[in-house]
Amino acid sequence: xxxxxxxxxxxxxxxxxxxxxxxxxxxxxxxxxxxxxxxxxxxxxxxxxxxxxxxxxxxxxxxxxxxxxxxxxxxxxxxxxxx
Numbered sequence: 001x002x003x004x005x006x007x008x009x010x011x012x013x014x015x016x017x018x019x020x021x022x023x024x025x026x027x028x029x030x031x032x033x034x035x036x037x038x039x040x041x042x043x044x045x046x047x048x049x050x051x052x053x054x055x056x057x058x059x060x061x062x063x064x065x066x067x068x069x070x071x072x073x074x075x076x077x078x079x080x081x082x083x
Contacts, residue, residue, distance in 0.1 A: 001038060001052060001064060007045045013070035014041045016050050018061035024077040030067060034060075041066060 001016070008014075021033040038050040052058050058080070065077030 001050045001058075003048045003050075003064075006048055008041070008066055008075055010044050011068050011073075011075060013068055014075060015039065015067050015069055016041055017065050017067045018052075018056070018058065018080075019063045019065055019077065020061055021077075022062045023079065024063055024065055024074060027072055027074050029077075030065065030074050031072060035065075035067070036061070037067075037069075038064075 016038040017035045018038060019030055019033045019035040021029040024030055036053065036056050038052065042048050061080060063077045063079055066075035068075060
């Protein structure tokens, strides 16, 4: 998964996730969906790449987001786009 022209506010315990939610805008959209962690956020700005874990089919998910695991808070999300 490639995040291009990426920018986010910093926060504690933030991870990049795949979610089955179509257009998540609030915390309940994530907690009410199936999601999988792709890894801890690498930086708060710039292009980044994350590896989809083995056994995870990216086609099963609709969005990618930033999730604060410590507080169960969605920092932001976007629809997945195939390349």
